[in-house]
Amino acid sequence: MTNQTYEGKRCPPSKNAGGKKLLGKLDNCASLNVRSAFQRGSSDPRDQSKAQGSPGTHGTDANFKNMSVAQKYGNKKLPNALIVGVKKGGTRAVLEFIRIHPDVRALGTEPHFFDRNYDRGLDWYRGLMPRTLDSQITLEKTPSYFVTREAPPRISSMSHDTKLIVVVRNPVTRAISDYTQTLSKKPDIPTFEELAFKNRSLGLVDTSWNAIRIGMYILHLENWLQYFRLSQMHFVSGERLITDPAGEMGRVQDFLGLKRIITDKHFYFNRTKGFPCLKKPESSSQPRCLGKSKGRTHVQIEQEVIEQLQEFYRPFNIKFYETVGQDFKSEPRSALCLLFKCEIVKEYLSETENDKEIRMQMEIKMLSSCHLKELKDKKLNMTNNNSLTLVGRIYFLREGIIIIMLHDVSMMKEDFFCPWRIWLQYYIKDAASVWKKTCPKDKFFIGRTEENREEAPGKTQDMLEGLCLLAGLGKPWDSPRGAGTSDWEEGSLGLPSATPTTRPWISARWMDGWMDGWMDGWMDGWMDGRTDGQMDGRKPATENLSTREDNTSQVLRLGMGGKKSERNNWENSGHGAMSLVDTLGERRLVTEELLLELLTDLLSSRLLSPLLGIELRDTQLLRWLSTRGLGVPLGVKVLFFVFTVFSFVLLSFLPFAGELEDASEAGFLLIEQRRFLEVFSNSVLLELLMEPVLSDFRLPKQDVDTLSSPASPILSRGGEHRESKEKREGELDLIWSLAERDQDGFIPLSLKARGLAIDDLEDKLCRWMLLTNGRTENPPKNSKGNSTDSASEASEVRLDEAPDAKLAGLLPELKALSKGAGLGLMMLLPMQIDALSIWNILLLSVAKQTAENRKLPAMLRGVLKRPQSPHKSGQLLSHFSFA
Numbered sequence: 001m002t003n004q005t006y007e008g009k010r011c012p013p014s015k016n017a018g019g020k021k022l023l024g025k026l027d028n029c030a031s032l033n034v035r036s037a038f039q040r041g042s043s044d045p046r047d048q049s050k051a052q053g054s055p056g057t058h059g060t061d062a063n064f065k066n067m068s069v070a071q072k073y074g075n076k077k078l079p080n081a082l083i084v085g086v087k088k089g090g091t092r093a094v095l096e097f098i099r100i101h102p103d104v105r106a107l108g109t110e111p112h113f114f115d116r117n118y119d120r121g122l123d124w125y126r127g128l129m130p131r132t133l134d135s136q137i138t139l140e141k142t143p144s145y146f147v148t149r150e151a152p153p154r155i156s157s158m159s160h161d162t163k164l165i166v167v168v169r170n171p172v173t174r175a176i177s178d179y180t181q182t183l184s185k186k187p188d189i190p191t192f193e194e195l196a197f198k199n200r201s202l203g204l205v206d207t208s209w210n211a212i213r214i215g216m217y218i219l220h221l222e223n224w225l226q227y228f229r230l231s232q233m234h235f236v237s238g239e240r241l242i243t244d245p246a247g248e249m250g251r252v253q254d255f256l257g258l259k260r261i262i263t264d265k266h267f268y269f270n271r272t273k274g275f276p277c278l279k280k281p282e283s284s285s286q287p288r289c290l291g292k293s294k295g296r297t298h299v300q301i302e303q304e305v306i307e308q309l310q311e312f313y314r315p316f317n318i319k320f321y322e323t324v325g326q327d328f329k330s331e332p333r334s335a336l337c338l339l340f341k342c343e344i345v346k347e348y349l350s351e352t353e354n355d356k357e358i359r360m361q362m363e364i365k366m367l368s369s370c371h372l373k374e375l376k377d378k379k380l381n382m383t384n385n386n387s388l389t390l391v392g393r394i395y396f397l398r399e400g401i402i403i404i405m406l407h408d409v410s411m412m413k414e415d416f417f418c419p420w421r422i423w424l425q426y427y428i429k430d431a432a433s434v435w436k437k438t439c440p441k442d443k444f445f446i447g448r449t450e451e452n453r454e455e456a457p458g459k460t461q462d463m464l465e466g467l468c469l470l471a472g473l474g475k476p477w478d479s480p481r482g483a484g485t486s487d488w489e490e491g492s493l494g495l496p497s498a499t500p501t502t503r504p505w506i507s508a509r510w511m512d513g514w515m516d517g518w519m520d521g522w523m524d525g526w527m528d529g530r531t532d533g534q535m536d537g538r539k540p541a542t543e544n545l546s547t548r549e550d551n552t553s554q555v556l557r558l559g560m561g562g563k564k565s566e567r568n569n570w571e572n573s574g575h576g577a578m579s580l581v582d583t584l585g586e587r588r589l590v591t592e593e594l595l596l597e598l599l600t601d602l603l604s605s606r607l608l609s610p611l612l613g614i615e616l617r618d619t620q621l622l623r624w625l626s627t628r629g630l631g632v633p634l635g636v637k638v639l640f641f642v643f644t645v646f647s648f649v650l651l652s653f654l655p656f657a658g659e660l661e662d663a664s665e666a667g668f669l670l671i672e673q674r675r676f677l678e679v680f681s682n683s684v685l686l687e688l689l690m691e692p693v694l695s696d697f698r699l700p701k702q703d704v705d706t707l708s709s710p711a712s713p714i715l716s717r718g719g720e721h722r723e724s725k726e727k728r729e730g731e732l733d734l735i736w737s738l739a740e741r742d743q744d745g746f747i748p749l750s751l752k753a754r755g756l757a758i759d760d761l762e763d764k765l766c767r768w769m770l771l772t773n774g775r776t777e778n779p780p781k782n783s784k785g786n787s788t789d790s791a792s793e794a795s796e797v798r799l800d801e802a803p804d805a806k807l808a809g810l811l812p813e814l815k816a817l818s819k820g821a822g823l824g825l826m827m828l829l830p831m832q833i834d835a836l837s838i839w840n841i842l843l844l845s846v847a848k849q850t851a852e853n854r855k856l857p858a859m860l861r862g863v864l865k866r867p868q869s870p871h872k873s874g875q876l877l878s879h880f881s882f883a
């Protein structure tokens with residue numbers, strides 16, 4: 001018996017079955033526990049509490065000896081609380097988890113008093129119980145009570161006030177678990193299918209079979225409700241108990257009126273076991289999982305059978321949910337995400353730099369009710385029976401949060417991954433060791449998706465919703481007036497209208513859509529000659545722009561500039577996003593930065609992957625940028641800062657600045673999206689169009705069009721562009737040139753990298769950035785030790801004085817670059833480190849400003865405003881804000 005195995009160290013297992021085995025054993029066991037805890041001065045809170053709670057105990061052996069038994073251990077009492085079911089629901093886990101609590105004393109074995117041993121009488125029953133102090137709760141668990149008709153009246157007659165805990169689990173899984181257990185003892189029983197159906201072709205389920213009957217929870221519950229109030233019953237989700245043991249146990253503690261002592265700290269996810277285990281259970285100082293009979297591999301059951309049974313249980317489930325007032329549907333539907341919170345970005349990057357695509361290899365201990373066949377149908381690469389390979393996207397958020405999203409997951413059946421039993425091990429090809437090494441076990445968890453309901457199964461947005469939800473970034477967005485009255489017209493999404501319960505968890509979709517919509521609409525409007533960046537919901541006029549055919553126009557409504565919401569869309573969106581971030585709770589704070597981080601990421605992915613699949617090169621870029629430019633705490637701030645510095649330098653002291661001055665205060669970089677993508681994939685780093693005349697804020701359409709072609713006239717005017725076919729892996733060509741201003745007034749700048757290993761280049765440029773930052777924040781001393789207020793001089797000084805040999809080596813190069821046309825030097829900074837981020841920030845700021853006052857050029861002037869004194873960069877910083 002598992003109980004015995006698990007309890008073995010504390011209470012020697014008995015040979016007898018049922019209640020008999022309890023006789024004469026438990027009292028000693030309990031006493032020993034208390035005593036040993038007392039004596040060893042245990043650090044276990046439970047033990048401490050016992051020691052403290054025992055009258056007259058002062059922690060000395062002599063005192064302890066002088067105490068009466070009752071003083072030492074309390075008295076045997078009838079239980080105040082019972083775990084009454086359901087069998088195979090996770091009752092053992094709840095019992096073992098709750099008994100860590102110092103105010104709980106639990107019987108380790110199942111006494112079966114109210115079903116099998118009732119005629120032995122209450123005194124017998126009481127005699128089985130561990131001694132408890134007055135402050136402690138006496139608890140026992142016998143899962144069969146829940147389906148025993150006599151149990152409720154009998155328990156009620158013992159005490160009206162007994163608290164009842166029921167652990168429920170998807171009834172089909174429960175049945176399979178039940179059957180698997182029986183099969184392990186009696187291998188000759190008929191198949192599951194044979195037992196489950198009277199007539200399978202007719203779909204006639206055999207409700208007389210216990211394994212089926214137990215799962216008709218509502219029928220049993222109705223019986224209980226004749227004797228107990230619903231408020232006396234607490235329902236634990238067996239699924240959540242696995243994915244979020246601390247959360248479930250928190251609620252159990254609340255229900256029992258206990259202080260929340262059992263928390264996340266007590267659990268870790270044991271990857272070998274595939275379940276959460278206790279870090280330090282009551283009886284041992286060692287981490288401990290439940291025994292082998294908990295978490296067995298289930299027998300394989302045909303998918304069709306499972307579906308038939310799901311169908312059968314559906315009405316019972318619905319009624320049960322209604323009665324209990326909780327929805328136990330906890331299967332992740334659209335997104336199965338793993339969220340890792342660890343600092344691994346860099347290592348991972350270096351290990352996977354050359355991969356063609358990110359492949360996540362995931363080992364999944366498949367349950368019988370999972371469907372290997374289905375996997376094969378999906379053409380997923382099955383490497384063996386228990387594992388599969390999925391292509392996933394990796395999102396790198398800031399602060400070391402990495403989200404891995406499995407794209408194909410949402411296409412699968414909702415219960416495909418049997419989430420309540422999922423045992424997910426992951427590793428990324430070629431980087432497994434890094435992941436394992438750098439991800440502390442306790443920082444790895446399977447995201448909770450129980451609240452992730454879908455509106456439109458299979459849509460990317462749903463995955464993103466799930467993604468954000470899992471990342472703690474999402475919460476349902478809603479209009480202030482609630483479902484159905486939303487200004488945002490969910491109907492316009494072509495989706496079924498949301499109901500209060502199915503209301504989409506919209507945060508990510510909002511962000512995603514917002515960005516898509518904004519970008520497309522803005523570009524569109526821009527190209528049409530409107531200069532205010534207004535969006536009107538139309539699709540972009542050109543295929544060259546990044547579009548999302550599926551939802552472009554809808555997201556325009558949903559996101560920014562939707563007709564009804566145009567006045568307050570940012571605010572609304574902002575509120576939505578802010579409140580959605582509320583759910584971060586303990587994990588992260590609600591900050592605008594956070595929102596921006598996410599937006600930046602999503603936009604990045606949009607830029608790099610206009611439609612669906614992000615390929616490695618793009619992901620690499622993200623990762624690269626994340627690591628270098630953003631992957632630091634307060635990354636967004638840093639970006640702002642970098643951007644500001646960049647703007648300042650650009651506008652103030654470069655030789656080229658004259659051009660910009662002529663251009664009335666501001667410069668604007670347009671990094672054409674597709675070119676951006678191409679640039680990074682072809683080792684050409686960046687193609688910038690400088691638009692010096694901002695007052696005519698317009699990019700001729702034909703130029704945008706031609707940019708997407710490598711043979712672009714603009715590019716060729718740039719002079720140095722070529723496809724770098726011989727480029728060796730890991731090397732970049734770095735050539736830049738600034739062409740003559742073209743007839744439309746643009747100055748094309750093409751940049752390429754050559755001959756520098758990525759690492760070198762990054763290193764140098766990062767240093768350069770740091771130096772620049774240092775200069776800006778903290779004016780450096782010149783050689784005489786005086787502060788210099790000349791930005792250009794300052795940067796020279798810093799560079800010259802840089803102790804680092806590498807950087808010194810770079811100096812001539814940088815200087816040479818800056819000399820020719822002036823712009824180059826500083827272009828390196830954003831180009832290499834933060835080009836994407838700057839782009840994002842620009843867009844974000846433009847978006848916000850546009851939403852607010854629709855004066856794009858004015859906004860741009862604000863963002864890029866040149867300080868009165870070109871040498872006081874601090875001023876620029878203060879100009880630049882999203883407030």
Ligand SMILES: Nc1ncnc2c1ncn2[C@@H]1O[C@H](COP(=O)(O)OS(=O)(=O)O)[C@@H](OP(=O)(O)O)[C@H]1O
Pocket residue numbers: 086087088089090091092093143177178238241242275276277289290293294295296421
């Ligand atoms: N932390 C942890 N470790 C191991 N197992 C866990 C845990 N939490 C819940 N579970 C699930 O508990 C299922 C067994 O349920 P019970 O303890 O109620 O079974 S029993 O009725 O007492 O036999 C067992 O079912 P199977 O997986 O079918 O074996 C587990 O899925």
